[in-house]
Amino acid sequence: MSAASPLSPKELVDEYFIENRTKILEIAAFLDRLDRADVSYASRDFRMKAFNEALAALRLKGNRLDSIQMLLSDPTTTPLEALDRKSALGAFDRWQEESRS
Amino acid sequence: MKYIDHHAHMVSRTTDDYQQMSLTGCVAVTEPAFWAGWDRSRAEGFEDYFRQLTDFEPRRAAQFHIQHYTWMAMNPKEADDRVLSREVLKRIPNFLDKPTVLGIGEIGLNRVTRNEVETYTEQVELALAHKQMILIHTPHLEDKLKGTRISIEVLRSFPTLEPGRVLVDHAEEHTLEMILDQGYWAGLTLYPQTKVSAQRAADIVERFGPERICIAGACDWGPSDPIAVPRFIMEMRRRRHPEELIHRLVYENPVQFLGQSARFKIGRQLEASLAQ
Numbered sequence: 001m002s003a004a005s006p007l008s009p010k011e012l013v014d015e016y017f018i019e020n021r022t023k024i025l026e027i028a029a030f031l032d033r034l035d036r037a038d039v040s041y042a043s044r045d046f047r048m049k050a051f052n053e054a055l056a057a058l059r060l061k062g063n064r065l066d067s068i069q070m071l072l073s074d075p076t077t078t079p080l081e082a083l084d085r086k087s088a089l090g091a092f093d094r095w096q097e098e099s100r101s
Numbered sequence: 102m103k104y105i106d107h108h109a110h111m112v113s114r115t116t117d118d119y120q121q122m123s124l125t126g127c128v129a130v131t132e133p134a135f136w137a138g139w140d141r142s143r144a145e146g147f148e149d150y151f152r153q154l155t156d157f158e159p160r161r162a163a164q165f166h167i168q169h170y171t172w173m174a175m176n177p178k179e180a181d182d183r184v185l186s187r188e189v190l191k192r193i194p195n196f197l198d199k200p201t202v203l204g205i206g207e208i209g210l211n212r213v214t215r216n217e218v219e220t221y222t223e224q225v226e227l228a229l230a231h232k233q234m235i236l237i238h239t240p241h242l243e244d245k246l247k248g249t250r251i252s253i254e255v256l257r258s259f260p261t262l263e264p265g266r267v268l269v270d271h272a273e274e275h276t277l278e279m280i281l282d283q284g285y286w287a288g289l290t291l292y293p294q295t296k297v298s299a300q301r302a303a304d305i306v307e308r309f310g311p312e313r314i315c316i317a318g319a320c321d322w323g324p325s326d327p328i329a330v331p332r333f334i335m336e337m338r339r340r341r342h343p344e345e346l347i348h349r350l351v352y353e354n355p356v357q358f359l360g361q362s363a364r365f366k367i368g369r370q371l372e373a374s375l376a377q
Contacts, residue, residue, distance in 0.1 A: 004307055005307050005340055006340060006341040006342060007340055007341065015339065015340075016300075065274050065301075065304075066274055066275055069246075069273065069274055069275035070246070070275060072242070072243055073243050073245065073246035073247070073275065074213075074243045074244055074246060074247045075246070075247070076247060077247065077250065077251070079213050079214055079215045079217070079218050079251065080212060080213060080214045080215070081214070081215060082214060082215075082216075083181040083212055083214050083216070083217075084212065085212065086178065086211070086212070087241070088212075088240065088241045088242035088243050088244045089242070089243065090242045090243060091242075091243055092243040
């Protein structure tokens with residue numbers, strides 16, 4: 001069974017533009033809010049480093065979503081020796097891994 | 102449209118939620134054993150929880166004409182505690198003969214520790230020993246990719262395991278192919294923040310097709326939506342997908358997967374068994 005979107009490109013924009021306009025303004029507002037608190041903070045927090053890389057990936061054509069999923073994921077393949085915390089944080093601290101190696 | 106939510110933690114929800122689900126077309130839920138949001142101190146606490154899942158909850162659901170099925174497991178969030186896990190695993194076989202138990206689940210990994218992998222592996226063994234179907238939880242956010250890879254690696258180490266009797270849940274764009282390629286079923290869970298939205302779930306269906314994919318809300322004690330599946334139905338209709346495709350995803354596919362258990366009866370099957 002074919003499951004491609006039945007909507008035309010124009011229909012997709014007609015249907016989804018406003019809600020995605022809202023989302024991009026929310027991201028801009030979040031980044032401005034963070035800058036007002038401390039303009040240099042984003043460069044020190046691994047989650048924001050990954051977030052900024054994800055924003056850059058939005059400029060790619062095609063597989064933006066898959067690229068961002070991989071940017072935010074733990075790429076390692078070995079289980080942790082011990083439980084460090086109960087919950088995930090949303091981004092993998094690649095920079096800590098790089099400084100260790 | 103009639104639908105089945107294969108993953109709903111109804112013990113955390115109010116009867117109003119059952120009512121909303123029933124009003125929006127839900128005819129059956131399956132409830133995997135999971136974390137209560139806090140760690141239990143002893144195995145006896147799990148035993149009471151399993152009684153709630155197998156006895157009380159089906160009766161509560163029936164008031165709203167919803168069939169309630171369940172899965173037994175030591176959940177991934179508490180599975181790092183090996184002593185407690187061993188005690189809980191000893192108790193699980195006592196519940197596997199209950200009439201609404203479909204299999205072992207949700208088992209899997211949380212932070213992907215060595216202890217979690219050991220508990221998970223033991224539960225796959227338990228499922229095989231008792232010829233049970235399996236429902237697998239995959240970790241959240243940055244842990245999902247690694248956790249899904251290792252969960253599948255463990256499954257593949259059991260050559261007698263039939264992939265078609267396993268559903269790997271909480272799949273996302275970057276894990277779906279590895280699940281489907283191995284012959285497992287994949288679950289998409291609609292969650293406000295940490296899993297997929299109705300829009301992304303519809304995108305995934307458009308990219309990968311409907312084969313061996315089920316849709317669930319995974320409502321629980323946290324921010325979640327008991328009528329997430331009807332919102333997915335609305336999203337698919339918004340894109341003008343045919344009703345047959347939507348029906349397949351929210352009803353026929355779960356019936357096909359869950360119906361591998363002789364205990365899962367729906368619609369005419371249920372009427373026939375009640376008439377006997």
